[in-house]
Every structure is written in structure tokens, then in C-alpha cells.
Amino acid sequence: MGGQAKFRREEIAELKRRSPEDAARWRQMQEDKRVAASGIDPESCDPRLPVAMARAMGALFIEAKRSGNVDPPVTFLYETINATLRRISDVPVACKKGCSHCCHTWVSVAAPEALFIAKILKQRNSAVAERVRLTHEQTKEYGFDTRDAHPQPCPLLEDDACSIYDARPKVCRLAASADADICARTYHNITNEDVPTPMMHLVGRAAYGITVAAGLRHAGLPHHAYEFNAALHRALATDLAQQRWLAGEDIFADIRRDPEDVLEHEQAQYLYEHAFQNAE
Numbered sequence: 003m004g005g006q007a008k009f010r011r012e013e014i015a016e017l018k019r020r021s022p023e024d025a026a027r028w029r030q031m032q033e034d035k036r037v038a039a040s041g042i043d044p045e046s047c048d049p050r051l052p053v054a055m056a057r058a059m060g061a062l063f064i065e066a067k068r069s070g071n072v073d074p075p076v077t078f079l080y081e082t083i084n085a086t087l088r089r090i091s092d093v094p095v096a097c098k099k100g101c102s103h104c105c106h107t108w109v110s111v112a113a114p115e116a117l118f119i120a121k122i123l124k125q126r127n128s129a130v131a132e133r134v135r136l137t138h139e140q141t142k143e144y145g146f147d148t149r150d151a152h153p154q155p156c157p158l159l160e161d162d163a164c165s166i167y168d169a170r171p172k173v174c175r176l177a178a179s180a181d182a183d184i185c186a187r188t189y190h191n192i193t194n195e196d197v198p199t200p201m202m203h204l205v206g207r208a209a210y211g212i213t214v215a216a217g218l219r220h221a222g223l224p225h226h227a228y229e230f231n232a233a234l235h236r237a238l239a240t241d242l243a244q245q246r247w248l249a250g251e252d253i254f255a256d257i258r259r260d261p262e263d264v265l266e267h268e269q270a271q272y273l274y275e276h277a278f279q280n281a282e
Contacts, residue, residue: 031057035078044090055210058078059213062217070248072114083206115172149229178200216277220277228259
């Protein structure tokens with residue numbers, strides 16, 4: 003009870019310092035966060051969870067623009083994906099620590115993820131940033147359609163394990179395979195087999211891609227998915243990258259993107275309208 007009472011007092015104090023309109027938006031954000039915290043259910047057709055997630059992300063990104071800090075929305079995103087992974091933990095996968103075959107191909111990130119990870123890496127020694135730069139030099143010429151033919155290990159791999167595992171991008175969190183041998187052959191460009199990804203992980207990956215993009219668009223921020231090495235290198239090499247991007251400077255404008263805009267899909271447009279109708 004003590005923790006709940008303390009949280010309630012903090013909520014009341016937060017509401018008092020805001021205008022009535024702003025307070026209403028903040029209350030809605032808190033409710034959406036509570037709903038979405040259980041994680042999107044890939045087995046459910048109920049739109050309430052993804053709608054709440056999209057609204058929560060939109061509000062959190064608006065708050066990020068005010069505070070100059072991407073940590074709260076990215077942290078909430080990763081916690082929510084973890085909740086989804088717990089929901090589907092009974093789905094059999096071949097993935098385990100030391101299995102890094104999918105870490106040799108194109109990885110997509112939203113801009114806030116690149117900024118978030120760059121801040122973590124800047125707290126470490128400069129060798130990490132140099133590894134990112136060198137890997138970017140090896141992969142920068144390859145687009146989405148050609149990158150698979152040129153496998154290159156992620157610069158954040160150490161002994162075939164992710165060195166930022168708790169902060170890894172959303173795409174990496176929802177990557178999964180039912181057959182590690184197929185991954186080894188495919189991701190290292192030995193064969194051209196289809197990786198057998200469980201449907202629950204595919205649905206979850208698509209749902210979070212849409213809700214994050216929708217939240218970014220609602221906040222008036224670029225919602226594209228960028229190639230990880232290039233975006234991370236830009237975030238590391240740009241002074242005040244986080245503050246400049248949140249202030250409206252598109253520092254990732256020339257970075258290679260996924261060719262597909264997830265918000266162009268009919269399902270994504272429906273979700274966006276349902277989440278933000280009459281809000282713009």
C-alpha cells in the first residue's frame with residue numbers, strides 16, 4: 003500500500019504543475035501505459051492493447067521532446083516487448099546465448115533506439131565506437147536488398163554474444179528461429195533457405211514496428227526504420243545527437259532505411275486513426 007500511495011502522491015503533484023489540457027493528456031498516457039504494460043498479445047485480434055501502446059508511445063515521445071531525453075519511451079518499449087516475450091515463452095525456439103547468426107545481416111532500428119544505445123556506448127571505452135565505425139565502413143554500400151549477400155558481424159558482438167543484451171533493439175528482441183542450422187547456412191550466405199520464424203514472433207515484431215512508428219508520427223518525429231550500423235555510427239559521431247534530433251533536426255535524413263514504410267499498410271492506418279482520431 004505504501005508504494006501505491008507514494009505513486010498516487012507523485013501523480014497528483016505532476017498533475018498540479020500542468021495545464022488542464024496537458025494534465026488530461028498526461029492522465030491518458032498513464033492509463034495507456036498501465037494497459038500496454040502487459041505486452042501486446044500476438045494471439046489476440048483485440049485492438050485495445052496495440053492502440054494503447056501506440057498512444058503511450060506517442061505521448062512518451064512528446065514528453066521526450068520536452069525533456070530532451072529518449073530514455074523513458076525506449077525503456078518502456080523494451081519492457082513491454084519483454085512482457086510480450088513472456089506471454090509467448092512456450093513457443094519453442096532454437097535461439098540461445100552464443101547463437102549469433104542473425105547478428106550478421108541487416109538490422110533495423112528506429113531513431114530513438116539508435117540514440118539510446120549510443121548513449122550507453124559512450125559510457126564505455128572508445129574502442130566500441132571505433133568498432134561501430136569500422137563495421138559501418140564495411141556495410142555502408144549495401145542496401146536492404148543486397149546486405150544479406152555480404153554478412154558482417156554486428157560491432158556489438160563479443161564472443162558471439164550481444165554486449166548490450168538488455169538494451170538490444172526491438173527487432174533483435176523479437177528475432178527467433180525454430181532451426182539454428184538453417185540460420186547458420188542462410189545468414190552466412192551459404193544457402194538461400196527461409197528461416198523458420200515462429201508466427202507469434204513475426205506478429206509481435208510487426209505490431210511493435212507499427213505502434214512505435216505511429217507514436218513517432220503523432221509526436222511529429224521521423225518514424226522510419228534505419229540500418230543499425232549506419233544509424234548508430236551517426237548517433238555516436240554527432241555532437242548533441244539526442245537533443246538535436248528531438249528538437250527537430252533530422253540527423254538521420256541520409257541514412258539507409260527499410261524500403262517499406264509500415265504506416266502505409268491498411269492495418270497500420272486503421273490503428274493510427276483509432277489511436278489518434280481527432281488528436282491532430
